[in-house]
Structures are given as C-alpha cells and as structure tokens.
Amino acid sequence: MIKAFAAVAALLVMAACSSEQKVPEAGTSVTPGSIADFKQNVGDRVFFDTDMSNIREDGRGTLAKQAEWLKKYSNYPITIEGKCDERGTREYNLALGERRANAVRQYLVAQGIPADRVKTISYGKERPEVVGSDEGAWARNRVGITVLQ
Amino acid sequence: MARIDATMDAMKSFFSGALLFALALLPSVASAQRGSSVYIEDRMNQLQQTVTMLTGQVEQLQYQNQQLKQQLEKMQTDYDFRLDQIEKGKGGGPRPPGPAPTAPPPPAHGPTASAAPPAGGAQGEQLYHDAFKLLQDGDYAGAERAFKSFVQSNPRHPLAGNAQYWLGETYYARREYQQAMVAFAEGYKVYKTSPKGPDNLLKLGITLAVLNKKQEACAVFQRFNQDYPHATDLQKRRIDQERQKNGCG
C-alpha cells in the first residue's frame, strides 16, 4: 500500500516537474491565448484505457494545465468530444464516449471551470482520430478532446 | 438456499447504500480538503467502480447459486425416491422402468399419496403394491394387467390416479405409444387432482411429441402451468425443456 502511494506521489512530482518545464514559452510562434496556443502548448486531449472512462495519471497533468489556461482565457466556449476505438459496438460506444467526455468535463469543473461553460458531445466510434486497426490507432481513438470555438 | 439469495440481495443493497453514505459524507470531506474537488471526483469514481465490480460479482454468485440449487434439487429427488424404497424394504435400487434416458419417472408415491388415508382399504393397497412390484421387475405385461384391474376395482382409491399413471408407463416402456397416450389422457381426465396429475399431463405431452403430434403436445405443455401452478420446479423445468425441444411457441 505504502509502496503504491509512493509510486503515485513520484508520478505526480514528475508530472509537476515536466509541466513546469514546458509551460514557459518554448520558443513558439503562436499567439498566447489563441486556439493554436491551447493545442500546442497545453494539449487538447487525454487518452483512456480500453473500456474505461476514468482520467489516467498521464491525463491529469494535461487537464490541470487546460484548466489553468481556460481560466486565464475565459472567453472560449468549450465542448468536450468523447471518442472510442472500433473494438466495441456502435451504441454502447456512443454512451462510452459520452461517459469519457463527461469525465473530462467533471475534472475541469472540479478545477474551477464554470459548469455551464463546458458542453459534451460523444462521437462513439463514428469519427476516429486515427484510421487504423492496431493497438496504436485504437489507443489514440480512446480520447477526450477539449474543443474551443 | 433462499437464505443465500436473501443474503446476496442484502449485500447488493448494502453496497449501493454504502455508496450513498459515502457520497453524503463528501461535503465534509471537501471542506476538510480545501480546494480538492478533484480528490472528491476521484473518490466517487473509485467507489463507483467498486460498486460496479461488486454488482458483477453478486450476479455471478447468484448465477452459480442457481445452478447449484438446480443440481441439488435433482439429487434430492433421486435420494427421496431411494430412501422411500429402502423404508418400504424394497432396497434402494435404481428407479422403476420407463424410458429412463429421456423421462425418469418421478417417485411412485409423492408424500401426499402416502399420507392419504387408505380409504380403499388395505386389500386395495396390497394390490397396488403387487402391481408396482411387477413393474419394477420389468414384467410390463403383468404390471399392465395388475394396474388395469386395480383401477377397475378401486376407481376411487387414493392410489387410483397413481395406478392409472403407471398403467400408461407400462405401455410407454414397451413403446406402445398409442395406448400410452390413451392411458395418460384418461389419467389426466379422471384423476386430474391426483398427486400424479402433473406427471400424467407431462407424460401425455411427451407421448404426443413422440407420436409426432407436435401441435397437440405443445397445447398440452401450455396447459400444464395453468392446471398445475404448484407443480415442482423439476416438473416445470421439464415442461420448459420439452417445449423448447418441440419448438413450441
């Protein structure tokens, strides 16, 4: 038990470190506060394990950064798109995509983003991000994407 | 067994109750952990996952429990029959004849039958047991004559329904399905409320199916639940099996 906690703590520290290293303008040419800035310097998506909808350790850092950025630039309406790989049935995946989008939304709201600013939409397996039938493609299609307008 | 079911149901509601309780606690946790709504979110998700996992396990256990119950019931019926035979000094040998592989005939005396007062007198009862002995010995023709004469001379005897049923079995065992059908139908008609009534109707359906009268057989199976709502689970399951086997709608 203690070991597990230690491992989690270590991961958190690492995530914190890496985010601190990245956030300062890494010599990018995008306008701060633009959608391109959000995508390039914050990261617009988090990934999920097969059939799961809980935010993974590696997604927490991304969502924390997203929340920071979105609080700073509060004019963007937000839609979270939830998606799934093709290894499930169509209707179930629609619901699973919704559950994933909602997990991202809840996470952002918990970080202080007003709930009425964040909508969700599920694409199930109807609009994959990557075309392919291998684990690499599937892993990138189990995704929650924070889309700004 | 019913107790195990009840326990599982209790477990089920306990887990959902536990979740509600935990959720109710969350506000105070939140105030204790200032600014940690992410923490609450995580805890809720974990609890949700735990409840889901437990729900799945309870479902599996209930299913296994159900399977075991069915097996046990089958064994119980078998033991009851054997013990019954031993008590009567007949040796707990295998069951009496009949088309054993497809239709193990249920025990000769249901508990109701043996408990019934011997209204037809001890002499009638002796006749019945003699006939039954012939059946057990595999002398179907002899058993046929004996059961027939028993029913004719003791039509109102508490065992008359049983005798009529076994008369049908003597034909069935010899593949004389037409006569078996007539005997079972008679048993159903005349001794509908006898302890053997449900068996009679079940066997009538099976015989009709063997005679390739599927429609009639299905109608008989259909009738069963309505006529004998309190039949044993074993009988009901057998009806279900037969309905499926014969493609009844």
Place this chain on the structure above:
Amino acid sequence: MMIPRRTVLLGAALAPLAAPMAARAQLTIDMTRPNFEPVPIAVVDFQGDAMGGQIAGVIRNDLQNSGLFRSIAPGSFIEQNLGANSAPRFPDWRNVGAQGLVVGSIASIGGNIKVDFRLWDVLKGDQATGLSFTSQPNNWRRLGHIIADAVYKRVTGEEGYFDTRVAYVSETGPLNNRTKRIAIMDQDGANNRYITDGSTIAITPRFSPTLQEIVYMAYGDRNTPPKVYLQNVDSNRRELMGNFPGMSFAPRFSPDGTKVAMSLSQDGRTNLYEMDVRGRGMRRLTNSPAIDTSPSYSNDGTQIVFNSDRGGSQQLYVMGAGGGGDRRISFGDGRYATPVWSPRGDYIAFTKIMGGSFGIGVMRPDGSGERLLSNGFLVEGPTWAPNGRVLMFFRQQPNSGGRAGSVTLHAIDITGRFERQVPTPTDASDPAWSPLIPQ
C-alpha cells in the same frame, strides 16, 4: 418512391389442374434438421409477357439466396414454354433433377396484370400449391417476392421473408470524415434509396411495424448532442423525438408501434426510457449509474432485453416492459451487446466480443442454449427476418494503410450453415430488417 400498399391483390387459390391435391406432398424440408440438402427447384420464365422472365429471375434469386433451395439453370430445361395452364411432363423435370417446379402465366387486365403461378411436386407428379395475384405492372418485383414467399412457406412450413425491406447505414468517404446516411432497399438489394441527405451522421435506423416510419439517430451541428428522429419514409417529413438536454439514441419501436424505447445520456449516465409515439409522454425504464442501451422488446411486448455494464462489463439483461425486475441472462465468457428479440420469441440474437474477435450468436430468452453463428474481426448488430429464421448483420474488415476496411451486410440462417453477402451500392452497416410488407 412510395411503398406500394394494397396494390398486390391476392385473388384466390388456383384450382388444381390435374388430380386433386394429395393429402401430403413430398416436397418438404425440415430446416431445423442438421445436414439437410437444398431442394433442387426449377423456375420457368413466366409465360404471356416479357416481364415473365424478370419475375422468374426474382424468384430464383430469392430461393437460391435462402440456402434452402438450389435453383436449376434454365438452360438445362427440357420442356419449354411451360405456363400455369397446362400440366408439366414430369419425367422431363425429373430428368433435370428438379424436385420442385415453379411455373406462371401473366395476363393483362385493364391497366393491371394478373399472375397465376403453380408449384409442382415433381416427384409426386402433383400440384403443391397455386395462387393468383392481380397488381399494377410496376410491382413486378414484389410479385416475384410474394410468389417466392409462397414457395418457401409451402416447402419449409415457415413464413417467408422475401417481401420485405432493409434499412441500413450507407457509408462513404474516409473514416475520419465519413458520410453516413440512412438508406432503404428491398431485402434483395433492389430499389435502393436514401432517407437522409448525408449532411450529418445518421445511424441505427429501425422500421415501424407498418413500414411507414423509421426512427434513427442523427447528429446536428457540432455542439449539439445527437438526437433521435422519427421520419415518414414516403413524405420524408421528420420530427425530433423529444427535446432532451443530452444525447438520445438507440431507438426501437414496440411491436405494436405505439411506443419507442431509447437511451438518454446525461452526466455520463445512460438510462433507458420509453416514449409514447403519439402523446410523446416519457417514462423512465432503468435507473442505474451505468450504461443501459440497445433495448429490444419481446415479440409479445411484455419484456425488454437490453445491454448494460452495471456489473463491470457489457452483459444482457431482461426486464418487464414497464421497467423493473431486471435479471442478467448472459454468463458466458466475454462481453455481450446489441440483443435483439426474435419475432417468434424463441431466441435472442446478440453481438459477442471475446478477446480480439467479434461473434454473432443466439440464446434462449432465459440465457440458456447459447450458440455462435458467425464471427470475425468485427461483426456486429444482428437483425431478424420477420420469420425468425434468418439474421442480417454487418461485417467490417480491418483498416489498413490509412484506408477504411470494407463494411458489408451479411445474412445467415439460424443454424449458422449458410452465410452470404447482401449486395449494397456502397459500404453498409447497421441493417434493420422490416416486417413483411402489408399486402
């Protein structure tokens, strides 16, 4: 194209030509028995009109595709130009190996055509059945299907399923920007037409019992969750089924067509609801924190089988049609999805996901007797023919090199013996078989 209703008139049984019909013809097949041989059948071009050959073609194709018949090539026929009004030379037909012989004659009456057809039992030398129909000439395909249904019924003892339609999702374009439109076609792939315009994704169509309407799910603009729509297939007029804040999907008609069950998602939970088609009243059927979807009414409308992950993985559950009394029925290995109750009530078909592959299977409504009929990299979404003897589903090949794998419709009989691809003009998924078209 309107769905022609009441345009085919069943005149009467055709009086036998030769000796009165025998009590029990030999021309029968028990399709539930393993290893039956397909019945060799000769279908002669119908006489009296040029469309006779086309009608015969429809019949041959239907019977051959069922897997229960083997259509004998017309080129090998010995007796020529045989119509419905003369007795066949049976030895000639025995010689070409036929057991069944279908003949017909077409006559023009006013603007309509009258078609007489007979099915002969070649081995017995006797008529097995004969019927007469009147119809508008442009309904010749339906006439062919109706006659094929009559032959199928006479030989198998089961209702036919050829005079039916299939709604499905037509798919074109690259996977990450795919056009998905609802289409309707005849069961054999003819008369294909589109119901939605493809401007947004539309999926999961289902027919109403009268075939006059379909329900499906479609996306709107990019920020609005997809919703369930009801659309008239003749007028193409469509309406939203209830306006809920979240996503609504997986719609299914009740057997009497008065209600539609569907899933509603909100805050990550997905539950089942039932909507009254006329009054639009809404009733909640399930209340779980999990995903409850893919409902299917039992044939008598008293129960609903559905898909839920409340126990940690997708499994099948049955409940009363008004909700409540849920019990899990699937306990095999793997995950179970998209349950569909047979129109006969005897089976529930489903998609099964085991490790790296998918399967199409059936089980009894109590969960016993599970049997897999087909499997592959991805097979999904079984739908029943109205006679409950044939299933259609879709099969997707793996994507490779950035290109989408093909997606095709397939039909299979419930013994799992005979699978064939159903032709569609584009890639196709999500088939939904209609009831028999009202005559």
